[in-house]
Amino acid sequence: MAKSPKKPAKHTGVKQGALTAPRTVPALRVVQGDSRFYVFNMKASELWPMVSINRRSETEDRGYQRVLSQARVEAVANHIKSGRPVPNSVLISLDKAEYDEQSGRLTIPKGTDIGWVIDGQHRIAGSHEASAEVDIELCVFAFEGVDQEFQIEQFITINREAKGVPTSLVYDLLSHLPNRKKPADVANERAAEIANELRRDEKSALYNRIVVTQSPSKGKVSITNFVRKIAPLVHPDRGALKVYTLPEQKGIIGNYFSALKKIYPDQWAKADNIFFRTIGFGAMLNMFDEIFTLTLSEHGGFKIEDIEATLKGVKHFEFSAWDSYGSGNKAEMEAASDFRTDFNRSRTNISKAKIRL
Known part of the structure; x- marks a missing residue:
């Protein structure tokens, strides 16, 4: 044998x-x-x-x-x-x-x-x-x-x-194949592509922040964690960013973190930056859909300054409470809930302040 x-x-x-x-x-x-x-x-x-x-x-x-x-x-x-x-x-x-x-x-x-x-x-x-x-x-x-x-x-x-085929055409053609690649696999590959482009882009807030070949040190996030949170956003069937091209998806994610860097400079400057700890990275991406939809609706785009305008009411948010939350999906959801509560309260206060009788 x-x-x-x-x-x-x-x-x-x-x-x-x-x-x-x-x-x-x-x-x-x-x-x-x-x-x-x-x-x-x-x-x-x-x-x-x-x-x-x-x-x-x-x-x-x-x-x-x-x-x-x-x-x-x-x-x-x-x-x-x-x-x-x-x-x-x-x-x-x-x-x-x-x-x-x-x-x-x-x-x-x-x-x-x-x-x-x-x-x-x-x-x-x-x-x-x-x-x-x-x-x-x-x-x-x-x-x-x-x-x-x-x-x-x-x-x-x-x-x-090389000229890439439009993503929309690829997805359309894949539907004609009986044994096509699973949408989740497509999403994971796209998320990994975005990670690799952002971590190499010197103009990106994520430049040198995403680790591929080793365990992440303080102030960095693993590509595994990045893909875990970004893949649902670029899922070809149900992702919030499914209609956008790779360059557009990269720009959207990049702008989101660039805005966080500008809004929370003190937090960003810390060696143990909350946005690159599992709980903070997860929580802020759990908030992404709401912030993205609201920013597009109110400002017509998703530029860094648009995101800053959306989040200006929570620029003094206290992240230290998250230190006691531990890790895991439940902790990320609780942290996101805290941020959402303050975010919604700030928007209510801003609306009241605009009323003139």
Whole structure:
């Protein structure tokens, strides 16, 4: 009886690839202007261990790849295990390779960090994740001997120039597929995308505040907690933000936290900022629907100044009472109820103050 292949490990942190022996594959050489690359196929279980991924550091100015989303990896893996193909190619860079024109074979030398992923890390990782059950072949395009600047240029070109299909069209087309992705999976992936964009945006109040690869320290929130609270808002069937595009959703969430930063500067300046503790983060997002709807209704938009105007009556709210609430959904709901009570009272007082007899 054949031994079952070992289940691939989860993919986190820096990815360093290696070959313990040279690998020769049939390949086609392609020349475009001054660029030369090779096209070949390779099993996912063989490609993943070979390649390295130069991921962007959260704290240092190095790397260029986005943080790997486990949700996207598992989505690719499930897609493959259900018997569907992955026709898209992946793009890598080989530091060294020798090509034999007569035999049409490419030899990749042994070593560490001999190949770098430029585009397709989620397809490679997801295919590797599925390889214990279904080990598919991936179509690989490989540049040879290009520096990091060239790799970054290719990465930016691929990811910036690609024109995304409107979300509304995607949701409409998904309804025609009998085994479509579950709405909750779509919501989780979208929330993770928003988290990754906001935490990298230097103009965002959430810049460097969302932690992906480690446990959050004071003043930061984990991407898991972020997705837990944001996914319901972007749920394609019932989310308050379901009709908006990714850039609009990012802007709405970003503006909300930027407004909190301006309204509560003393609280924001604390190392143990309440808005990034589980209870505070959860409570303020439990209030989001009401604040969002009211702000749109009264100000016609959701700019930072619009949100400030909506919340001006509770700018002196005392958050210290939340310290004794503990954690969990119940505590978040109680904290949100406290804020809602003061918020509604302030609005009543403002309405009374406007009455002139």
